[in-house]
Amino acid sequence: MANILLIGLESTMADELSRVLGQLGQSVQTATSGLGTADFGDIQLIFAPEGDLASIQRSRPGVPVIVVSRMPEVSAWLSALEQGAADYCGAPFEARQLRWALNSSLARPTASPRRAAATAA
Numbered sequence: 001m002a003n004i005l006l007i008g009l010e011s012t013m014a015d016e017l018s019r020v021l022g023q024l025g026q027s028v029q030t031a032t033s034g035l036g037t038a039d040f041g042d043i044q045l046i047f048a049p050e051g052d053l054a055s056i057q058r059s060r061p062g063v064p065v066i067v068v069s070r071m072p073e074v075s076a077w078l079s080a081l082e083q084g085a086a087d088y089c090g091a092p093f094e095a096r097q098l099r100w101a102l103n104s105s106l107a108r109p110t111a112s113p114r115r116a117a118a119t120a121a
Contacts (some may be wrong), residue, residue, distance in 0.1 A: 002106055005045070047068050
């Protein structure tokens with residue numbers, strides 16, 4: 001199980017994403033905006049809109065960020081990856097899609113042993 005933070009997502013999208021991640025046995029927390037100095041514990045993965053990517057990367061370096069969109073587009077996907085996102089996913093969220101995103105993001109070479117263990121769970 002990974003400790004996942006959903007940040008800056010519109011409430012219905014956050015609810016939908018949280019529901020599917022919960023079905024996959026993941027621990028999910030939500031925040032309406034900005035990480036700032038808030039303590040969310042040992043966050044292993046963050047889901048956020050593309051506009052928040054740079055600030056999240058500055059405040060939580062090394063934590064993979066999956067960019068989320070209501071309107072998935074190839075150009076937005078490529079832009080997010082070029083900016084350093086671990087992955088990109090669009091609604092509607094499916095368990096199979098999110099399982100793949102979790103496994104690939106948490107098993108990246110820069111992931112800590114704890115992240116790799118969370119992937120295996």
